[in-house]
Amino acid sequence: MTKPKFQGKYRIESTRLANHDYTANGWYFVTICIKDCLPYFGQVISGQVKLSEIGEIAQKCWIEIPNHFEHTQIDGYVIMPNHLHGIIIIDKPLSQNVETLQCNVSTQFNTIQQDTQCNITQRQFMSQISPKSGSLSAIARSYKSAVTRWCRQNNHDNFAWQSRFYEHIIRADGSLDRIREYIINNPLKWDADQNNLTNLWM
Secondary structure (H helix, E strand, O other): OOHHHOOOOOOOOOOOOOOOOOOOEEEEEEEEEHHHHHHOOEEEOOEEEOOOHHHHHHHHHOOOOOHHHHEEEEEEEEEEEEEEEEEEEOOOOHHHHHHHHHHHHHHHHHHHHHHHHHHHHHHHHHHOOOOOOOHHHHHHHHHHHHHHHHHOOOOOOOEEEEEOOEEEEEEOOOOOHHHHHHHHHHHHHHOOOOOOOOOHHH
């Protein structure tokens, strides 16, 4: 089993579990990286992150995630020079979770029928591959879009994200405290981070 980024490695391939509903209630550890690991968000000085203007916007947009997604909260997070780590909590009422499950089952059944008839339209196909409303992917995509939009409006046209992001489902096994500690201590370990490209910019 491949381990998460704790070992300093950002995975490019998809890490999503095939049978997991990422609209479901849960705690998720998320890592989102800037393309080519360029330090647009700032720098680390003496173990403290000094955010750039873009870094301040990245932090502001992250904090505002609960304002844009109902039943969504954030826990610990850190904005690093070329990436961010954060915990996102999806906590919908039980009745809404049941409705989501029923909708997913119905969609899967309809998809099977359509596949059998070889009659899937382009619109249906795009609907199936697009992130579901309120899902972790939709949250991450919206967040990345908000930061990118600000950059475009403020003459930072070269800013770009890596196309994917890393997520880890936090289990009720004590890992939450370890992940929180990892997030808090991330700036202290910046000098040893393999994606620290500060020296290339000096």
